[in-house]
Amino acid sequence: MEIRLSNEAIEWFRNEMEIENGDFIRFYARYGGSSPFHEGFSLGxxxxxxxxxxxxxxxxxxHFxxxxxxxxxxNEHNLIVNVDNSLDELSYTYEK
Structure with missing residues (x-):
């Protein structure tokens, strides 16, 4: 399993979260919403x-x-992080 981020996603983090060198960004399972694998949980x-x-x-x-x-x-899938340009938000896909 791995995490992959597009250049646009890195730029989004720099602009929206003002990340700096040495920062840690955690992706986690949160209660609520839905995901392709688990109803009632979404990605935070x-x-x-x-x-x-x-x-x-x-x-x-x-560090991501x-x-x-x-x-x-x-669910043993890679996390792919990109940007939905129409919403100017991060988008997540999962790849086996």
Whole structure:
């Protein structure tokens, strides 16, 4: 399992979340909404220090990660992070 981010997604994080070198961005399972794998859960994201990092990718000195305790949510799929230009929001897809 891996995390992949488009250049547009990195730029979105820089502009919208004002990320800086050395920051940690966590993707996590949150209660509410829906996902392709789990009704009642959706993908959340925030800036926080890791406790037990499971999957990690470093892009431009920023760590994007998933905690071990949240790996179940992705059902052994890669997380692809892009930007929906019509909404100017992040979009997520999952790839086996």
């Amino acid at each position: 994201m925030n800036r926080e220090q890791p406790h037990e990092m499971g999957v990690n990718v470093v892009v431009e000195d920023v 990660y998933i905690e071990k305790s949240d790996e179940w949510f992705f």
